[in-house]
Amino acid sequence: MNAPWKSGGGNGRDQFAAYICDEASLDVLRPVAMEMGWQPEKCNKGGLRNAVQSLSITASPNILLVDLSESGDPLNDINALAEVCEPGTIVVAVGQVNDVRLYRDLLASGIHDYLLKPLSPGQLRDSLSQAQAVFASPKNHDASAAKEHISTAVIGTRGGTGASTLATSLAWLFSADDKLSTALLDLDIHFGTGALCLDLEPGRGLTDAIENPSRIDGLFIERAMIRANDNLSILSAEAPINSPLMTDGTAFIQLEEEFRQAFDMTVIDMPRNMLINFPQLMGDVNVVVLAAELTLASARDTIRMLSWLKANAPQARVIVVANKVQANLAEISRSDFEASIETDIDVLIPYDIKAASMAAKLGQTFVDANRSSKAAGAMRDLARKVSEREADASASGKKSLLGKLDFKSMMSKAKKAEPAE
Template sequence: MNAPWSAGRTGQREPFIAFVCDDNTAEALRPIAIEQGWAGEKVNKGGLRNAVQTLSVSASPNILFVDLSESGDPLNDINALAEVCEPGTVVIATGQVNDVRLYRDLLASGIQDYLLKPLNPDMMRESFVQAQAMLNAPKLSEDVPDHPHCSLAVIGTRGGVGASTVATSLAWLLSAKGGRTTGLLDLDVHFGTGALSLDLEPGRGLTDAIENPGRIDGLFIERAMVRASDKLAILSAEAPINSPMMSDGSAFFQLQEELRGAFECTVIDMPRAMIVQHPHLASDVQVAVVVTELTLAAARDTIRILSWFKSNAPQTRVILVANRVHPAAQLEISRKDFEGSIEHKVDYVVPFDQKLAAQAAKLGKPLAEAGKNAKTVAPLAHLAEHVVQASEESGGETAAGGKKGGKGGSLLDRLGSLRPKKAQPAKA
């Protein structure tokens, strides 16, 4: 059940009001509130009952902190509070009952967080940061876009080829340069770097979605995504590595559906294992950007992934990007030989630029933003334009099939032809 406070946006209201039951809670909360820039006198006594009485005759704040310690039926009382709260209020509750079921039920009712007494300063700070991030979350557009939705997935043929770098750069280019509202979905729930590349905290939205797929809707997307700019938001995670995420893929599929309704463009940073475990995720992707490097191992995996798209998602337009490409003399395989082995042309070549990559990491910016005028970024800008054009085209052949009429032979036969030429790479 969704409480009314989660249905709208904030207006010109008090940024923060608290209603607590005892002096100890007030004394613990007041200095943390002041740290956030809020007035200490906004911490009131009276708990939930006083909150309901006060807010029934006055505007509710952007962030409401309420003490449930004196409540005999917290869930029922929270619903009473919801009736007097205006849309857009983020509610944080505290109490003495340490019960997982109550915690889950309270979150399901629409509150942002439930903190156990005695209050821990660090947990309060974290909860307030998340609450403010929610207030800044992207609002779903009610306007009909002037152009078709652009949906793309970025897949690396191997780890370390820079697929996440390409994904964040494309998302930034589509939003900042293309002027389109863009949602970035990082599906590497344990080791994703999308939020890190944007200098953001990933939040808990993606892990919540995986654990509770039934809660995913437009409102969930609005609240869970973390805003990077007015037109760019990200949904990612840093799940504990001792906690495997068990999912049948329904959460990921539903997230794609809701993102299409919330944004004009969606960029999915999709680990290659996802197409093995959840092949249906590629069914609604208009464009797949396959990122590779010019090596023997990457050639093998590029052949396999292109073949997979041809068989499993023939409607998807595939664009092949060679990333982090060193000067010709340093290549393991030349571009010409690489293309010959995979029987598919490389659409874009992004040069390796260690200095720019380091600068982008230090600034916490996507590569495309950190090097706006660099020659290294030019192929990424052209790629973004290509992606939009490809998504707008109806029908037409998918590029996953590669060149027609190419030579046959097994995968190993095609790879084997590269080995004698590896020491003498042609100019890329």
């Protein structure tokens, strides 16, 4: 419905329609609609189910006001409404249930606003005016202000390196601080924590996409993704652990393509096994954030993954991150780690268990819950490195990290620089 990445205007559809259950609310609504230049005949008697029936055979309006008072399962019924609404429709709901959780769930599902009965003219006027402003505002993908899309894969070299924490934090920073429309795709289908970190229910969007790749289009993306804030939407899953992942990867490729069309940024939380099973997923990734720890095992796997990326994703700019670093307790030193992987660590993020616990308790991303911590500051530095455009990199003489590595030359120089015994 009212996703921020959908365009509108000049589409030949009605400007407004309403489906309201009771006459008292209609009596309040009709004068407001006339005041805003809309036809009072578009204020129909009947609630959400009547709206679904009507819109299944006619085009949906630019702004839709719908009554949930007679709905026994508002969230499920809203999904049915999304099936028949045109992309870009701004939906305002009204109802009698005063529940904060319902309000948040409705907003997350794509509703623009939720108004409580009894309705007042001022309340209606303000909400509908805001909906009108959202519909008329320039959209992020306007060609006149088009931005290059950046797709970032965050991959942990080992389990527990904090790749998911980095992925959710990066997505949050792009959306909240940089005001970029951002998609977060959590590809840990059975045990993903992307939605959990944002205190959201993952929904069935990702599992539906895997089961029916042919359904994936702009409207499916709009309906299936869960809104975390005005600019951030997430696609995640908690598939039953007795259900194996049955896919050839087609759904993931199609999702990536739709994200490129709909968002400024894509952040993919990519488990290591996805590289093995679906190497084609890396074909259009611009940046790879390789999350490592200062351990021998992580150093070994960083070497292996750098080599794999050089062969399978040569177009990607690789950023090596040492995460959860404890200065005096590291298994191997930073210099030894860098010597073993034959390149520098780009970002070092200190270990902060108190900050991580605080984020979990608040149901927020790490950077949102701990903006003043050193670890969050390092994550902001990482976000700036990720968002560097290819043009900026080439202008400063930079190439992709793997493209500029010459292991033999580096080792030769290092040996020459060693002091004679």
